[in-house]
Every structure is written in C-alpha cells, then in structure tokens.
Amino acid sequence: MQHNNKNSSETNSALVGSLRDYREPRGTDIIKRVTPFFDWQDTRRKAGLWPYSKSTDTAPTTTCTAKDDDGEEVSGINFASQDYMSLSSHPAIKEVANEAIKEFGVHSAGSAALLGNTRLSLQLESTISEFLEGMEVVLYPTGWSAGFAAVQGFIRPNDHVLLDVLSHSCLQEGAKAATQNIYFHGHLNVKSVARRLARIRATDTENAILVVTESLFSMHSDTPDIGALRAACDEYNATLLVDAAHDIGCIGEDGLGHLGLQGMLHQADLIVGSFSKSFASNGGFVAVGTRAAKEYLKYYSATQTFSNALSPVQSAIVMKAFNIIGSEEGRVRRQSLMDNILYMRGKMSESGLEVLGDPSPIVPVKVGAEGQARLASLKLSQLGAIANLVEYPAVPQGGARFRVQVMADHSRPEIDLLIKKMIMAMEDSGCQFQNFKEGLPLNCNQSAQAA
Ligand SMILES: Cc1ncc(COP(=O)(O)O)c(C=O)c1O
Structure with a gap:
C-alpha cells in the first residue's frame, strides 16, 4: 500500500516538530517518558513522512531496492549509500x-x-x-x-x-x-x-x-x-x-x-x-x-x-x-567520482537547485522548510529515487536538505534522472527554489501550474 495521506490532518501534524522537541524528556520513569517521541514519529510514519531507518533488500549499489521502516518498498536509483569509491561489491x-x-x-x-x-x-x-x-x-x-x-x-x-x-x-x-x-x-x-x-x-x-x-x-x-x-x-x-x-x-x-x-x-x-x-x-x-x-x-x-x-x-x-x-585503479575511481560530482553539481545549478558547499562525494541540495522537505522526500522515493533527507537539528532550522551521496560507479543517466525526479518532487511539494529554466525564482507549485 502506498502512503498517500496528503492534506489529511494526520499529514499536517506530521509536517511539524523535530527530534529536538524530545531530546530532554522529564519524569521519573525513563521508559514512559519517551512515549511522546514515538507518538510523533509514528504520526510521521503513518503519513509516509518518516524517511529514516530504511533498509536495503539488495547490495547498496547505484540502483537498489530498499524498504522504509514501515515496510514500504522503494526501488530505483540510489544516492543514499556511503560507498563513495563503489568498492562494497567489488x-x-x-x-x-x-x-x-x-x-x-x-x-x-x-x-x-x-x-x-x-x-x-x-x-x-x-x-x-x-x-x-x-x-x-x-x-x-x-x-x-x-x-x-x-x-x-x-x-x-x-x-x-x-x-x-x-x-x-x-x-x-x-x-x-x-x-x-x-x-x-x-x-x-x-x-x-x-x-x-x-x-x-x-x-x-x-x-x-x-x-x-x-x-x-x-x-x-x-x-x-x-x-x-x-x-x-x-x-x-x-x-x-x-x-x-x-x-x-x-x-x-x-x-x-x-x-x-x-x-x-x-x-x-x-x-x-x-x-x-x-x-x-x-x-x-x-x-x-x-x-x-x-x-x-x-x-x-x-x-x-x-x-x-x-x-x-x-x-x-x-x-x-x-x-x-593506492593503485592506478583507485586513481581512476577517484577521477570518475570527481567527474560525477562536478557533473551533478553543474547540472543541478543549471536546473535551479541550490547546491551547498564545495565539490565532494556529498552534494547537499537545499530544500528549505522541514514540512515541505518531508513531502518532497516521500515524493522522491515514490518516483523511484533514494536520497537522504537531513533536517533540524542535524542542520539549521528551515535548512532541510537532501544529502546526495555520489559513488564512482554512478552513470550520467542515473545522475540526470535523479535531478529530474528531485525537481518533480520539490515542485509537487511546494518547495521554493529558483527554476532558471522558467526564468525568475518561482514557487514550484506556480511553475508546475504554468507548465
Ligand atoms: C566526521 C565523522 N567522524 C566519524 C564518523 C563515524 O564514522 P562511522 O560511521 O564509520 O562510525 C562519521 C560518520 O558519519 C563522520 O562523519
């Protein structure tokens, strides 16, 4: 069953709050006092908006099959694994x-x-x-x-x-x-x-x-x-x-x-x-x-x-x-990895996505407000692409981002597909970003309606 509770009141309450709210629970019973965290997490889970603790059903290569922690399957291009040199299945x-x-x-x-x-x-x-x-x-x-x-x-x-x-x-x-x-x-x-x-x-x-x-x-x-x-x-x-x-x-x-x-x-x-x-x-x-x-x-x-x-x-x-x-193969792999990183960052910027930081295997893509970022993350996996969402308090409030992890073995078509799906996911969830193809900074919903 696909999570799709958009606009329901459950979804609305899953769009607010953060892990920070439950960091200092009070009370004498250390087991009971952590229940409010689970309640909040489960609201998000039921709305399909808990993108953490996914598990892979296949090797963590450039495409993979994974499940979210509610058992929902996600299958497609994988930019969420830490295997920068693509050695885990070598x-x-x-x-x-x-x-x-x-x-x-x-x-x-x-x-x-x-x-x-x-x-x-x-x-x-x-x-x-x-x-x-x-x-x-x-x-x-x-x-x-x-x-x-x-x-x-x-x-x-x-x-x-x-x-x-x-x-x-x-x-x-x-x-x-x-x-x-x-x-x-x-x-x-x-x-x-x-x-x-x-x-x-x-x-x-x-x-x-x-x-x-x-x-x-x-x-x-x-x-x-x-x-x-x-x-x-x-x-x-x-x-x-x-x-x-x-x-x-x-x-x-x-x-x-x-x-x-x-x-x-x-x-x-x-x-x-x-x-x-x-x-x-x-x-x-x-x-x-x-x-x-x-x-x-x-x-x-x-x-x-x-x-x-x-x-x-x-x-x-x-x-x-x-x-x-340390060998010639390693040098070639590092070169492929850097070529992929530079290609991805260039294409993302051209497409109006806000890419943060300097070239590295981690490409942080700003999404913005936590609520919309959660919706964008759900949409991205429904579209068959996996990238980790990072939100407050791991990053500043209102600075939620996709933490895209690049591997030496990613192909250009996989990178192109990720960017396309990321833009669709962000547009679908009402994120603000500059869509240079459309001209001026737009609210993505407007750009979607105009298209
Ligand atoms: C800077 C830094 N140090 C240490 C670690 C921990 O490494 P590991 O995940 O291999 O335990 C990480 C991993 O996220 C890290 O980013």
Missing part, C-alpha cells in the same frame, strides 16, 4: 572476504587489548601506516569509536577542547566524556579559534588544549584552512585533531583527502579515519606521530580497550580497499 573485495572467513571464521572474539587482534588486523595497521607516510595507527571497531577515542583517550579534566560547532557527534561526545572545559568556535572560523585560544592561554598555561576539526564537514560539504589552524595551534601551544572520515581514500590524486591536497598530512597531530565511507566496511582508526602516543591510546581509550576488535573479515576487506585505493 569482486576482489568479496574474494578476500571469503578467504578471510575460510581461514579465520567470522569473529575477532576479543578486545585488541587482549586476544582480539589477528594477523590481518596487524597487517592492516601497517598498510594504513604506509598510506599515511609512516604515522602510527590504532584500529577501532567503528569510525565513531575512533573519533570518540582520539579525544577521550588523551584529554583529562583540566584540559580544554575547542571544537568547530559542526564537529561530528563522536568528537563532541569524546570531549564531554573527558572534560567540562569545552568550547565551540564558529564553523571554519580560524579567527574565532585564535581568539578562544588566546583567552584560554591567558589564564591557563599548564594544561593541554585540543583543537578539533574535520577535513570535510559532511552536512555542509566544506573544509577548513588546516594550515591556518596549525599556525593558531602553534601560537598557543595547542594540539590539532583532524577527522578525515569523509575524504580519506576518495579525494585528491593520492586519496589523502584535504590533508593531502593542503600538504598538511604531517601537520595534524591526530588524524581520525573511518572505513565506512570509502573502504567498504565498518571500522576506523586514529593515526598519531609517535609509537608512545599509539601505545597510550591502546590502553587509555575506552572504545579500544573495552570493545571488540575489528573482525578478520573487516580487516581483510579494508586492507584490500587500501590496496585498490
């Missing part, structure tokens, strides 16, 4: 996964601090270390746990953490677990970093300050000036952490992301990486400059010591992915 990757299972079984069966490492995970550490030109590497079971560890493992209650306001949850949670001295600076604003560092150092010359940024911010698809951050850190004796989850492996001639493009690989004190975007697996790492820092992290970061190690299958997959990414 024959060589599947082959090493099968071989690893034959040799090791499927489980690491322990923390890396005990007996969880395997020959494969140790080889993977060396592979990444070589890729990062000699940095020391600690593996983690997810990218999230790596980001958390890089902050929590090193920072102590008297230290200070200064984060970009858009820093990923894992970095913020790592900071919260470590100290109460947490500050946020304006997004990408190095002047604001320097001002805060000066203020901290004016009263505390004894303790550490960790400056936290990302080399590619996923919701906005933009990048800091890492050299300027390094200079500010040097001036105030601070340490620099760069989370490279989204660009490592997939951006730049050599796949070193913006750290490589800006010539800053050896200027970051701590690098966080995730395997889940370009390396076809769950998992992540923290890279540091010294063996001493590596050994410390292994025993003092909670998500390393008290969580199971990466499985042998994951280690084999990621190692093969690094091999491909």
